[in-house]
Amino acid sequence: MPHASEPYTLAVDCGGSGIKASVLDAAGTLHAPPVRVPTPYPLPPHRLADTIAEVAAGLPAAQRATVGVPGMIRHGVVVATPHYVTRAGPRTAVLPELRAAWAGCDVQALLRDRLGVPTLVLNDAEVHGAGVVSGTGLELVLTLGTGLGSALFDGGRPAPHLELSHAPVRWGTTYDAYVGEHERARLGDALWSRRVRKVVEGFRPVFHWDRLYLGGGNSRRVSATTLERLGDDVVVVPNQAGIVGGVRAWALAARDV
Numbered sequence: 001m002p003h004a005s006e007p008y009t010l011a012v013d014c015g016g017s018g019i020k021a022s023v024l025d026a027a028g029t030l031h032a033p034p035v036r037v038p039t040p041y042p043l044p045p046h047r048l049a050d051t052i053a054e055v056a057a058g059l060p061a062a063q064r065a066t067v068g069v070p071g072m073i074r075h076g077v078v079v080a081t082p083h084y085v086t087r088a089g090p091r092t093a094v095l096p097e098l099r100a101a102w103a104g105c106d107v108q109a110l111l112r113d114r115l116g117v118p119t120l121v122l123n124d125a126e127v128h129g130a131g132v133v134s135g136t137g138l139e140l141v142l143t144l145g146t147g148l149g150s151a152l153f154d155g156g157r158p159a160p161h162l163e164l165s166h167a168p169v170r171w172g173t174t175y176d177a178y179v180g181e182h183e184r185a186r187l188g189d190a191l192w193s194r195r196v197r198k199v200v201e202g203f204r205p206v207f208h209w210d211r212l213y214l215g216g217g218n219s220r221r222v223s224a225t226t227l228e229r230l231g232d233d234v235v236v237v238p239n240q241a242g243i244v245g246g247v248r249a250w251a252l253a254a255r256d257v
Contacts, residue, residue: 007063010056010115011246013124014069015039016083016090016146019051020243023060028247032059034240041092043084044101049114056115064117066246068124069107070149072163076108076121082166082176083146090146091182120253123161124242125149128215130158130252131245132237137210140203143242144196144218147176152207158252164203175199184218193223200230213237
């Protein structure tokens with residue numbers, strides 16, 4: 001059992017297609033292989049809480065939890081979430097009753113009560129970033145998966161979240177759609193990688209980052225040619241950072257209080 005001053009952390013990475021979780025000690029070492037279940041749809045808040053609780057029941061006991069959720073999350077409250085308001089997942093019809101259920105939902109309180117431990121809920125890219133940022137300078141994290149996630153850190157402190165994924169990039173198409181999984185599957189990795197490069201180079205004069213991290217499940221699909229052209233200030237990081245960041249997110253959140 002962990003020492004009282006070194007709690008185990010249940011880390012949950014909620015995506016558009018899957019929900020992954022594991023339990024880590026204070027050093028960030030996994031104490032169980034990551035478990036992944038398909039994201040169930042339709043997905044009102046209580047069903048997400050039940051799904052996470054069911055996954056947690058099969059993992060070692062933890063004394064706190066970190067949950068990454070896609071969308072705009074402010075102080076643990078959902079402002080908007082793009083996938084969980086749909087009938088059957090990304091690119092399906094939005095259900096008004098789900099949009100209403102999620103808008104303003106204090107998902108942090110919901111999960112804290114359901115799991116019975118202190119719980120921290122952040123945007124999923126912010127949790128991912130917590131696992132990889134160095135804490136020096138301005139660091140941008142972009143996650144490539146169902147859509148495009150983003151998080152910005154200044155000196156290791158998470159900046160207010162911006163939903164870059166919903167900004168238009170071309171002919172009204174959002175970044176989410178432009179480099180999301182649907183387009184990667186349609187175009188193939190080579191052409192899709194060119195799009196990723198265009199997005200990165202478009203963001204460069206906006207952020208002037210010291211380091212950009214490319215994560216998420218599709219980051220490994222970015223071509224070697226594209227990575228070479230992006231330069232040394234762009235680094236691909238493992239998708240497992242979305243789990244490992246669950247421990248460090250608590251320390252970064254404490255610095256931001």
